[in-house]
Amino acid sequence: MCKKKGSLSINSENIFPIIKKWLYSDHDIFFRELISNGCDAVTKLNKLAGMGEYDLPEDHKDTVTVIADEKEKTLRFIDTGIGMTADEVEEYICQIAFSGATDFLEKYKDKTNEDQIIGHFGLGFYSAFMVADRVTIDTLSYKEGAQPVHWECDGGTEYDMTEGTRKEVGTEIVLYLNEDSLEFAKEYRAREVISKYCSFMPVEIFLFTAEQWDKYQEELATETVETVEEEKPAEAEEKAEEKAEGEDSGTKEDEKAEEKKEEYHPERVSISDTHPLWTKRPGDCTDEEYKEFYRKVFMDFKEPLFWIHLNMDYPFNLKGILYFPKINNEYDTIEGTIKLYNNRVFIADNIKEVIPEYLLLLKGVIDCPDLPLNVSRSALQNDGFVKKVRDYITKKVADKLNGMFKTDRENYEKYWDDIHPFIKFGCLKDEKFYEKMSGSLLFKNLEGKYLPLSEINEREDKDIAYVTDEVQQSQYIKMYKDAGMDAIYLTHNIDSPFITMLEQKNAGLKFHRIDAEIKQQLKGEQDAEALKDTTEKLQQLFREQLGNEHLQVEVQDLKDEKISAMITLSEQSRRMQEMMKMYGMGDMGSTENTLVLNANNALVKYVLENPESEHVSTICHQLYDLALIAHEPLPADEMAAFVERSNEIMMLLTK
Numbered sequence: 156m157c158k159k160k161g162s163l164s165i166n167s168e169n170i171f172p173i174i175k176k177w178l179y180s181d182h183d184i185f186f187r188e189l190i191s192n193g194c195d196a197v198t199k200l201n202k203l204a205g206m207g208e209y210d211l212p213e214d215h216k217d218t219v220t221v222i223a224d225e226k227e228k229t230l231r232f233i234d235t236g237i238g239m240t241a242d243e244v245e246e247y248i249c250q251i252a253f254s255g256a257t258d259f260l261e262k263y264k265d266k267t268n269e270d271q272i273i274g275h276f277g278l279g280f281y282s283a284f285m286v287a288d289r290v291t292i293d294t295l296s297y298k299e300g301a302q303p304v305h306w307e308c309d310g311g312t313e314y315d316m317t318e319g320t321r322k323e324v325g326t327e328i329v330l331y332l333n334e335d336s337l338e339f340a341k342e343y344r345a346r347e348v349i350s351k352y353c354s355f356m357p358v359e360i361f362l363f364t365a366e367q368w369d370k371y372q373e374e375l376a377t378e379t380v381e382t383v384e385e386e387k388p389a390e391a392e393e394k395a396e397e398k399a400e401g402e403d404s405g406t407k408e409d410e411k412a413e414e415k416k417e418e419y420h421p422e423r424v425s426i427s428d429t430h431p432l433w434t435k436r437p438g439d440c441t442d443e444e445y446k447e448f449y450r451k452v453f454m455d456f457k458e459p460l461f462w463i464h465l466n467m468d469y470p471f472n473l474k475g476i477l478y479f480p481k482i483n484n485e486y487d488t489i490e491g492t493i494k495l496y497n498n499r500v501f502i503a504d505n506i507k508e509v510i511p512e513y514l515l516l517l518k519g520v521i522d523c524p525d526l527p528l529n530v531s532r533s534a535l536q537n538d539g540f541v542k543k544v545r546d547y548i549t550k551k552v553a554d555k556l557n558g559m560f561k562t563d564r565e566n567y568e569k570y571w572d573d574i575h576p577f578i579k580f581g582c583l584k585d586e587k588f589y590e591k592m593s594g595s596l597l598f599k600n601l602e603g604k605y606l607p608l609s610e611i612n613e614r615e616d617k618d619i620a621y622v623t624d625e626v627q628q629s630q631y632i633k634m635y636k637d638a639g640m641d642a643i644y645l646t647h648n649i650d651s652p653f654i655t656m657l658e659q660k661n662a663g664l665k666f667h668r669i670d671a672e673i674k675q676q677l678k679g680e681q682d683a684e685a686l687k688d689t690t691e692k693l694q695q696l697f698r699e700q701l702g703n704e705h706l707q708v709e710v711q712d713l714k715d716e717k718i719s720a721m722i723t724l725s726e727q728s729r730r731m732q733e734m735m736k737m738y739g740m741g742d743m744g745s746t747e748n749t750l751v752l753n754a755n756n757a758l759v760k761y762v763l764e765n766p767e768s769e770h771v772s773t774i775c776h777q778l779y780d781l782a783l784i785a786h787e788p789l790p791a792d793e794m795a796a797f798v799e800r801s802n803e804i805m806m807l808l809t810k
């Protein structure tokens with residue numbers, strides 16, 4: 156082959172500085188691009204071998220090997236793939252790939268960061284110049300009579316192509332890293348990036364440091380000699396027998412062998428799992444395999460609750476596994492990870508444009524080779540195909556949950572406490588999801604039973620009391636239980652917007668917090684009219700004693716005479732308060748609270764009958780504080796006063 160010098164025909168002055176700058180934020184993707192090119196090359200060679208177009212040499216192994224050489228500041232990518240002839244290098248590397256990169260930059264150079272192209276597909280080989288000043292290719296095509304080719308380019312617009320020296324079919328690409336990118340020659344960093352992008356590529360991927368590589372080559376060389384010279388099959392067998400006999404005697408040889416066995420070589424273990432679980436048929440996967448995959452991919456050692464294996468071939472190709480993670484407690488921030496792959500090549504985590512936002516609370520992998528990933532993110536959002544993918548995933552998740560609700564109710568209820576925030580979030584975000592899920596929504600009641608929404612909707616009285624804080628509202632809960640009444644638990648932040656939505660969508664359905672009003676069932680015979688006089692008297696007395704002329708007092712004929720006083724706050728006012736707080740519009744304080752006094756309680760009666768007593772002030776303050784405490788935490792100064800007063804009251808007992 157004659158030596159060739161060429162010029163990369165491009166419009167811009169020098170494309171490489173642009174490549175470097177433009178992709179600054181994640182220029183580690185060159186690993187992905189070069190390794191996936193290597194995998195493609197290996198896969199192609201295998202296909203040709205399968206078709207009888209090429210005989211694989213006996214010692215052939217499908218591999219892509221990366222050698223990180225910190226000293227030399229290089230990264231070498233070696234694949235045992237199809238290789239390239241000089242013409243192919245010319246065509247694929249110098250013309251096609253390059254024009255691809257030019258087009259790509261032309262199209263996206265003005266885009267802002269947020270609008271970056273997902274995964275920067277299409278940049279391919281030239282992404283190497285994001286981190287390297289000089290790149291060389293040494294390649295030998297599988298084609299009969301092919302000559303090895305050496306190509307190099309120093310990041311300008313010129314390249315050199317000469318006859319190379321490579322002996323094995325395949326390609327080696329060497330990146331001479333620039334000063335800003337030396338981190339990638341560090342073993343841990345390279346491993347981190349390769350694991351991120353290439354964990355499931357279809358060919359085994361190995362990472363060596365230069366020293367490890369030399370040692371490995373040396374060992375390979377010596378081992379080959381040994382096998383060829385010494386170990387005829389019969390001899391080898393004999394040796395094995397001898398070894399088995401001498402097992403207990405602990406010979407030196409054994410020790411050596413043992414030592415050798417113990418020497419762990421992570422560099423000789425493939426980084427990629429070439430048969431990721433999602434590529435298998437769901438029927439062929441065991442529970443243990445699903446759990447193991449979850450542990451490995453998400454480093455989460457809590458078992459997932461359950462999972463959905465997505466497996467679709469038509470009308471588009473999508474495979475994946477979605478896991479419902481276990482949430483430790485309600486204060487855990489629920490944050491999932493959905494890893495998106497394109498033909499096993501990692502693209503990015505949590506791409507909202509493809510995966511519905513609420514599904515991002517789950518953990519999972521999705522591989523969709525048909526996604527148009529070479530378009531910008533905003534274009535993805537409006538893409539009809541992407542919408543279909545989103546709808547499919549949503550439908551599958553809803554189907555799984557509905558299926559469990561119908562046929563495995565026990566487990567569904569068991570998981571409910573963990574999965575309900577996710578389901579409710581989904582219902583709020585996506586009307587379709589709500590429609591699909593509305594039949595499987597549950598509410599946990601005071602007895603710990605799970606009531607479906609449909610059951611509540613069938614009731615005559617659809618005014619449902621709920622508890623947001625079991626401890627804080629314990630007095631109200633007790634009152635309800637004693638009266639044989641029921642309430643449901645709605646303890647998660649998401650419940651507040653969720654019930655508002657349910658009220659809008661279900662005619663007649665109303666929710667009120669357990670302390671919002673005194674329900675009729677809790678009251679005796681006397682109505683408000685009969686207590687009007689008492690109410691007026693007590694309101695005036697409490698206003699005077701507490702120095703609060705706006706205090707609302709209501710006297711009720713409560714059946715449970717042990718209850719002295721309680722606070723109610725109408726559902727509407729409380730929701731308004733919560734909303735104002737949420738939007739930072741200030742706190743309305745407790746101005747809307749009503750102090751409810753029980754006309755049947757001895758203390759209340761005492762105050763009513765002895766307004767002049769020396770203890771009235773203490774009793775009024777204490778009753779009010781006790782009522783407040785059962786409703787919401789007291790502010791610090793009021794709490795201090797409450798404790799002090801409680802002590803004084805106990806002192807009275809001693810007298």
Ligand SMILES: Nc1ncnc2c1ncn2[C@@H]1O[C@H](COP(=O)(O)OP(=O)(O)OP(=O)(O)O)[C@@H](O)[C@H]1O
Pocket residue numbers: 188192193196234236237238239247248252253255276277278279280281326
């Ligand atoms: N290691 C390799 N072995 C054999 N051929 C290669 C290798 N690397 C690149 N090529 C050839 O060069 C072409 C261009 O590569 P490049 O990475 O620039 O783009 P691509 O892989 O075709 O597309 P993209 O990476 O954008 O998806 C490839 O299609 C392939 O034919």
